[in-house]
Amino acid sequence: MIEFRSPRPEEIGEVVDLINYVFRVSSGMEPTMGRQFPTLLCPDNASNIYVAVDDGKIIANIAIKKNTGIVYGHKISMASMGAVCTHPDYRGKGIGTQLLNKVFDRLNEEKVGIVTISGTRGLYRRNKCVEAGGVNTYVLNREKYSYRDLDGTGYKISQHIDDTGVLFDIYQREPVRYQRTRSEFPVLLKAVPMVHPPVDALTTVLAYSEGKDGAGLAYLIGFEDKPGVFKVVEYAGERLAAAWLAGKLLDDAGMNEVIFEVPTYDTVFSSILDSTGIKGELSYYPSTTVRVVNIESLWSEIQNIIDEMWGDGKPPFAIEDLPENVCHDDLETLTRFLFADVDRLSCGKPWDRVFPIPLPWPNGLNYI
Numbered sequence: 268m269i270e271f272r273s274p275r276p277e278e279i280g281e282v283v284d285l286i287n288y289v290f291r292v293s294s295g296m297e298p299t300m301g302r303q304f305p306t307l308l309c310p311d312n313a314s315n316i317y318v319a320v321d322d323g324k325i326i327a328n329i330a331i332k333k334n335t336g337i338v339y340g341h342k343i344s345m346a347s348m349g350a351v352c353t354h355p356d357y358r359g360k361g362i363g364t365q366l367l368n369k370v371f372d373r374l375n376e377e378k379v380g381i382v383t384i385s386g387t388r389g390l391y392r393r394n395k396c397v398e399a400g401g402v403n404t405y406v407l408n409r410e411k412y413s414y415r416d417l418d419g420t421g422y423k424i425s426q427h428i429d430d431t432g433v434l435f436d437i438y439q440r441e442p443v444r445y446q447r448t449r450s451e452f453p454v455l456l457k458a459v460p461m462v463h464p465p466v467d468a469l470t471t472v473l474a475y476s477e478g479k480d481g482a483g484l485a486y487l488i489g490f491e492d493k494p495g496v497f498k499v500v501e502y503a504g505e506r507l508a509a510a511w512l513a514g515k516l517l518d519d520a521g522m523n524e525v526i527f528e529v530p531t532y533d534t535v536f537s538s539i540l541d542s543t544g545i546k547g548e549l550s551y552y553p554s555t556t557v558r559v560v561n562i563e564s565l566w567s568e569i570q571n572i573i574d575e576m577w578g579d580g581k582p583p584f585a586i587e588d589l590p591e592n593v594c595h596d597d598l599e600t601l602t603r604f605l606f607a608d609v610d611r612l613s614c615g616k617p618w619d620r621v622f623p624i625p626l627p628w629p630n631g632l633n634y635i
Contacts, residue, residue: 269362270320271369276310281325282318283308289352296464300350303460306451307332307349307635315346317370319353319362327353327362329370332635333379335446336627339575342446343568345626346374346382346560347635351390363390371560380565381606383629384556391556397602400555400626401531401609403547405540407513409523413543414514415507420484421477422515426468431456433473433483437504443532443625444503445633455632456488461500466490469500472516474508484508487516488632495523501631502527506536510543528552531608532625551609554629559602562586562595569605569624576621590614 274282286308287298301308307330308316319327330350336343348370353363367390374382384391387398428434431452438444438452447455459465472487485504492498497516502509513525529536529547537547559565566586574582586595592614593604603611608623627633 268321269326269365271366272318272320273314274316274318274325276313278318278325279308279310279313279316282316282328282330285325285328285354286330286350286352289354290350291464293355299465303458303465304330304350304635305454305458317366317373319357319366321357326357327366329366330635331370331374331382334633337441337444337446338569338572338625338627339442341568341571343626344378344380344564346379347629347633348382348384349386349635351384351386364394367394371558374560378561378564380559380561380568381626382558382560383554383626384558385554385629385635387556391558394558395598395602396556396558397599397607398551398555399557399602399606399608399623400552400629401549401607402552402555403529403531403537403549405527405529405545405547407517407525407527407540407543407545409517412514412517412525412545414510417474417508417511419477420474420508420511422472422474422512424470424472424516424520426470428453428456428471428473433475434471434486434488434503437483437486441503443530443627445627447633452632458632459490460632461630461634462490470497472512474504474512485512487512491522492526495521496526497522497524498526499528500634501628502536506533506539509536510539528630530625530628532623549609552630554634555626557602557606557626559598559605562598562601565605572624573621576617578617578620580617590618 283301286300291298315331317329318325332347336345435449435452474484476482485508487499488501489499516522516525594600606623
């Protein structure tokens with residue numbers, strides 16, 4: 268008989284072995300999952316990991332990392348889901364679906380509003396998950412990219428940042444972000460969670476004021492995806508400075524291309540890059556699969572965001588006050604209305620001004 272539960276702290280090693288086998292070893296890669304996800308796959312997080320067990324053997328896993336999104340100064344209770352796997356010998360028996368539903372039930376009981384999932388698959392679509400987030404991908408080429416020079420600004424490039432406090436301070440200023448502690452920053456930077464297979468270290472490119480305070484202005488974090496191609500996995504800070512840093516990578520660091528994945532809600536950065544004559548390619552992003560798990564908790568948390576952005580007239584007081592074409596009893600339709608930003612149907616103003624509500628970029632250092 269299959270048992271569903273959380274692993275004991277001393278069983279985390281067996282959990283990691285299963286995850287490594289499914290995602291790494293079976294594809295001929297090194298077993299790096301434990302190193303890449305140190306805050307997810309650890310004894311301290313055991314109560315947020317869910318496994319299926321057959322006769323004492325762990326055969327399936329779903330790992331959750333609870334976090335908080337900060338959207339325009341307002342907190343949203345969130346969870347990130349990853350390392351979803353079933354041992355090949357047990358696939359096709361509905362075990363993954365049973366485990367997934369138990370996880371959703373637990374998160375609902377714990378009043379977590381929304382869960383984001385790093386991937387797309389039939390298992391998620393069948394269980395009311397929605398591919399919500401859009402991204403504009405920009406490929407900046409050395410031959411074509413021109414950028415505005417910034418007097419009084421310096422930069423440095425390093426794979427070994429001694430003081431990540433300056434990066435933390437820059438990230439704290441982001442209007443849409445995860446709540447990330449100062450102590451977490453160096454751990455996540457070292458882990459390289461979003462690169463498969465992982466590189467030895469991520470490269471940080473920092474812009475700073477050359478004045479007395481030497482204040483950090485912006486950063487790019489990324490890696491050389493292939494020779495001469497720098498892929499940015501996270502950026503933050505002043506957008507003109509971020510665009511300037513890309514130019515420095517092309518002009519001074521020997522890169523031929525710099526690739527940015529810009530969330531559709533970051534219209535400021537997109538407009539800066541568009542102004543250089545480079546157009547982004549719009550697509551869904553596979554790490555932005557979303558599932559609402561407790562609508563009451565979520566609504567109470569996004570209510571203040573809606574009230575601030577509404578403008579004239581009375582903002583919606585409850586889910587039932589949403590437009591008539593949004594069925595609040597249909598979880599997928601509701602999730603798309605609240606968060607999906609590709610192929611949206613217009614509901615007119617002020618709805619189109621308020622929705623979709625942006626969620627933190629999932630493919631940076633907080634990738635799960």
